[in-house]
Amino acid sequence: MGGRFQPMKFKILIVEDSKASRELIAATVESISGLEAIATSSGFEALKLLPRHRFDLIITDINMPDINGLELINFVKKNPNYRDTPLFIVTTEGREKDRDRGLALGAAEYLVKPFSPQSLVGLVRRYLKLA
Amino acid sequence: MNQAGKALAEFVAEGTEILEALGKDLLVLDQQRGTDPEPDLINGIFRAAHSLKGLSALFGQERISKLAHQAEDLLDRLRLGKLSLDDQVLDSLIETLDVLQALLAEASREVSSDALSGRVTELGTRLANLGMTSAAVDEDPLDRLELDAQVRAVFTEYEEHRLRENVRRGVALFRVRAAFDLSDFDTGLAELNSRLKPLGEVVSTLPSSEPGGASGIAFDLIFGAKVPESELAAKLQGTPAQLFALRVRPAAGGAPAPAAHAPVAQSVAQGSRQSAPPSVETPAAPKKPRKKRAPKGGGAETPDAVTESPVQAPLLRAVEQASPEELTQGVLEAMRMGESTSPPRAELAGPPVRTLTDEPVSPRGPRMENESARSLTQTVRVDISRLDALMNTVGELLLIKANLQRMVEASRQQEGSVMLSSKMWGQELSRETRQLERKLDALQQGLLEARMVPVGQVFDRLARLVRRIARDAGKEIDFVIGGGDVELDKLIVEELSDPLMHIIRNAIDHGAESPEARLAAGKSRRARVSLRAEQKGNHVVIEVSDDGAGIDELGVRDMALRKNLITEAQAREMSRRELLNLIFLPGFSTARSVSELSGRGVGLDVVKNNIGNLSGIIDVWSERGQGTAFHLTLPVTLAIIRALVVGVSGRTYAVPLNSVLEILSVKPSEIRTVERREVLDVRGTTLPLMRLARQFGHPERQNDRHFVVVAGLAQERLGIAVDELQGQQDIVVKSLGGRLQGVRGISGAADLANRRTVLVLDVGALLEEGMSLERRRA
Numbered sequence: 001m002g003g004r005f006q007p008m009k010f011k012i013l014i015v016e017d018s019k020a021s022r023e024l025i026a027a028t029v030e031s032i033s034g035l036e037a038i039a040t041s042s043g044f045e046a047l048k049l050l051p052r053h054r055f056d057l058i059i060t061d062i063n064m065p066d067i068n069g070l071e072l073i074n075f076v077k078k079n080p081n082y083r084d085t086p087l088f089i090v091t092t093e094g095r096e097k098d099r100d101r102g103l104a105l106g107a108a109e110y111l112v113k114p115f116s117p118q119s120l121v122g123l124v125r126r127y128l129k130l131a
Numbered sequence: 132m133n134q135a136g137k138a139l140a141e142f143v144a145e146g147t148e149i150l151e152a153l154g155k156d157l158l159v160l161d162q163q164r165g166t167d168p169e170p171d172l173i174n175g176i177f178r179a180a181h182s183l184k185g186l187s188a189l190f191g192q193e194r195i196s197k198l199a200h201q202a203e204d205l206l207d208r209l210r211l212g213k214l215s216l217d218d219q220v221l222d223s224l225i226e227t228l229d230v231l232q233a234l235l236a237e238a239s240r241e242v243s244s245d246a247l248s249g250r251v252t253e254l255g256t257r258l259a260n261l262g263m264t265s266a267a268v269d270e271d272p273l274d275r276l277e278l279d280a281q282v283r284a285v286f287t288e289y290e291e292h293r294l295r296e297n298v299r300r301g302v303a304l305f306r307v308r309a310a311f312d313l314s315d316f317d318t319g320l321a322e323l324n325s326r327l328k329p330l331g332e333v334v335s336t337l338p339s340s341e342p343g344g345a346s347g348i349a350f351d352l353i354f355g356a357k358v359p360e361s362e363l364a365a366k367l368q369g370t371p372a373q374l375f376a377l378r379v380r381p382a383a384g385g386a387p388a389p390a391a392h393a394p395v396a397q398s399v400a401q402g403s404r405q406s407a408p409p410s411v412e413t414p415a416a417p418k419k420p421r422k423k424r425a426p427k428g429g430g431a432e433t434p435d436a437v438t439e440s441p442v443q444a445p446l447l448r449a450v451e452q453a454s455p456e457e458l459t460q461g462v463l464e465a466m467r468m469g470e471s472t473s474p475p476r477a478e479l480a481g482p483p484v485r486t487l488t489d490e491p492v493s494p495r496g497p498r499m500e501n502e503s504a505r506s507l508t509q510t511v512r513v514d515i516s517r518l519d520a521l522m523n524t525v526g527e528l529l530l531i532k533a534n535l536q537r538m539v540e541a542s543r544q545q546e547g548s549v550m551l552s553s554k555m556w557g558q559e560l561s562r563e564t565r566q567l568e569r570k571l572d573a574l575q576q577g578l579l580e581a582r583m584v585p586v587g588q589v590f591d592r593l594a595r596l597v598r599r600i601a602r603d604a605g606k607e608i609d610f611v612i613g614g615g616d617v618e619l620d621k622l623i624v625e626e627l628s629d630p631l632m633h634i635i636r637n638a639i640d641h642g643a644e645s646p647e648a649r650l651a652a653g654k655s656r657r658a659r660v661s662l663r664a665e666q667k668g669n670h671v672v673i674e675v676s677d678d679g680a681g682i683d684e685l686g687v688r689d690m691a692l693r694k695n696l697i698t699e700a701q702a703r704e705m706s707r708r709e710l711l712n713l714i715f716l717p718g719f720s721t722a723r724s725v726s727e728l729s730g731r732g733v734g735l736d737v738v739k740n741n742i743g744n745l746s747g748i749i750d751v752w753s754e755r756g757q758g759t760a761f762h763l764t765l766p767v768t769l770a771i772i773r774a775l776v777v778g779v780s781g782r783t784y785a786v787p788l789n790s791v792l793e794i795l796s797v798k799p800s801e802i803r804t805v806e807r808r809e810v811l812d813v814r815g816t817t818l819p820l821m822r823l824a825r826q827f828g829h830p831e832r833q834n835d836r837h838f839v840v841v842a843g844l845a846q847e848r849l850g851i852a853v854d855e856l857q858g859q860q861d862i863v864v865k866s867l868g869g870r871l872q873g874v875r876g877i878s879g880a881a882d883l884a885n886r887r888t889v890l891v892l893d894v895g896a897l898l899e900e901g902m903s904l905e906r907r908r909a
Contacts, residue, residue, distance in 0.1 A: 101284055101286075
């Protein structure tokens with residue numbers, strides 16, 4: 001990894017407090033070649049990671065223990081450094097109100113658990129403009 | 132493991148973890164019954180249900196996700212104060228946990244029984260109907276709060292509800308702004324939070340959208356204060372926090388203007404949502420907005436019934452018109468169906484409690500799944516520092532390997548030339564060997580420690596089951612747990628849960644009297660059942676005791692006589708303790724005996740066997756009218772044990788050292804025969820003696836001295852006479868397969884260093900043999 005002749009990898013930030021879900025999303029994302037997933041369980045950690053990497057895409061859960069996903073979306077979308085990064089929401093059935101708020105705040109897409117890996121792969125490819 | 136199996140194992144492991152946390156919180160809630168519940172506690176339980184819903188939906192576990200969803204909805208109403216936490220709600224929540232556990236158990240075995248599905252539907256309906264009375268709110272108090280619509284748009288539904296709740300109660304609200312360095316803002320925030328928590332409620336933590344410089348970040352905490360502003364300000368002295376009061380307009384004649392905020396945000400949301408969905412290629416139906424679907428009948432279990440929600444509840448209410456008794460009956464029916472597919476037997480018509488108790492504990496048996504406190508996951512959580520220590524040891528082992536390699540190289544180069552000093556070689560080699568030995572010891576110790584888990588894990592699970600058993604049996608029970616932090620091998624802890632469950636169930640069903648009977652006997656109304664663990668050297672003793680009616684040993688004796696388990700002559704010889712221990716004999720208990728005796732002895736032989744398989748022993752003591760106590764004495768670990776290697780008639784055996792108390796050297800003349808039993812006098816007490824050669828039918832040697840290994844477990848003692856002692860060694864005990872499995876007195880086999888295989892003595896069984904010899908001597 002990081003060899004001189006290797007093309008730069010796309011970095012994807014994944015914020016999701018459920019371990020199984022987080023690992024599944026990360027594995028799905030990394031199944032696309034050229035993508036590197038950086039996953040965290042906490043919104044706070046995400047705030048710390050944001051300035052340290054240049055993320056090409058952010059995928060976040062809404063319901064998390066420290067700051068909620070909506071706050072993260074708002075933070076990203078209001079910050080000139082990150083605001084152009086596409087952002088997906090991962091949500092569960094029955095939280096339509098929260099999901100709608102996320103979309104209103106500027107999230108690009110949402111995924112309702114359980115979603116198929118292919119649908120996530122399709123979305124990621126589209127937003128990263130991969131063939 | 133294949134990919135799917137791995138995913139399932141992952142799901143079960145995480146699901147178990149969530150349910151364990153959920154169970155702990157519910158237990159706290161249960162103990163606080165009658166007081167106002169902590170919002171944080173309710174919210175924690177809500178979050179657990181929410182996580183479980185998301186997790187199970189992700190893995191396509193629809194029944195779990197559906198029930199978790201319904202529980203989440205109920206908890207949502209609970210934490211929003213739309214519903215008060217009464218007994219009915221709490222009991223339903225605890226029942227939900229039980230059903231979720233049963234569902235997870237089925238999921239782990241990749242089955243899906245109709246009985247359980249029916250129960251999920253029934254319970255879900257009940258959850259949905261709880262407190263569905265006051266739903267309509269005519270005016271949203273939140274509209275009276277002067278809060279930027281942009282800030283409000285960032286709240287989740289819950290945060291909004293909490294805020295609304297605070298406004299409604301007239302709590303003073305503040306925006307607390309604090310800026311931190313990006314590198315350590317979380318500690319700063321945690322510090323701020325810990326100051327604020329005692330003073331009120333932190334409704335939300337919002338990272339400020341204004342860039343806080345290159346390395347800074349600002350947060351807005353929305354805070355509902357229980358204390359006056361001046362006190363709040365004083366408490367925040369010395370922190371980077373600034374305080375801004377949020378104004379609330381008076382309720383009367385509610386100003387319509389601010390109400391426009393939310394609808395605006397809403398319509399924007401609608402607009403952007405329209406553009407999104409077509410791109411999501413979710414194959415399954417759940418994406419469909421549920422409100423558009425025609426409601427189904429109560430029993431329907433279709434894949435997209437996951438979306439069933441309280442919205443439909445009123446339509447299902449007809450089902451709920453049944454009386455509570457009928458409902459309970461329905462649940463019991465469902466449980467029975469879940470236990471067995473065979474038609475109900477005649478005796479099932481009795482009190483429901485009985486039907487659950489007259490089954491022996493069957494390890495891994497499918498029947499226990501509704502009841503078992505056994506964990507579903509084989510995972511052990513290990514403190515990372517323990518793993519680090521192991522890594523270090525491995526590193527040191529590599530160092531030794533390098534040293535040895537160097538010596539090999541050196542010796543190769545010296546070949547041909549004069550062997551300089553073989554003595555030096557020897558010294559160096561033996562130094563390395565000693566090092567190797569030490570490190571391997573450390574590695575072994577470390578691995579054993581990594582396998583250890585606190586028994587509290589299983590205690591907590593049992594505590595939840597106790598509630599339900601007590602309720603079903605109509606008993607009032609205080610369940611007391613102690614020593615939950617005592618550690619045992621994971622394997623042992625898991626194998627313990629069923630036997631413990633069985634004993635506790637007996638204590639509740641048959642030991643504890645009804646509240647009326649207790650009051651009549653001059654006891655407190657509530658019976659007490661306690662479960663305690665204590666470490667005693669290499670063993671852990673677990674005690675299950677109750678303050679109930681106790682066991683009538685004469686009844687036990689009569690029963691044993693009637694069943695021809697003992698003879699009249701034997702019965703006359705037996706001590707009270709021996710009589711009590713007859714309840715463990717196979718064949719002692721049947722469902723019929725339950726009602727005739729004071730009720731003990733239901734499948735206890737199986738319990739005893741299970742404990743025996745763990746190289747443990749079980750003992751009972753009881754005082755009539757005062758209570759009963761079972762003691763389980765267990766080794767701390769099964770994996771690797773230190774053994775004493777002994778020789779008898781030219782054969783070699785290993786004796787687990789943890790049960791060896793001392794070793795005596797005895798002259799034949801010191802052995803006395805009392806009533807045809809050989810005994811030794813050791814420091815004034817009489818020790819029964821067993822000649823191992825005789826026991827196993829080997830030709831006996833004539834020795835001028837015997838070595839007597841004094842073995843003991845709990846309070847039993849036995850001297851085992853052997854010919855020679857060969858030393859101590861760590862062994863890994865392997866079970867004897869096939870037809871050798873049932874050989875009494877042997878617990879397994881082990882490899883000794885020089886590729887010799889020896890049999891390992893089962894000290895527990897030998898002790899019993901000793902006892903029964905004593906019993907037979909008349």
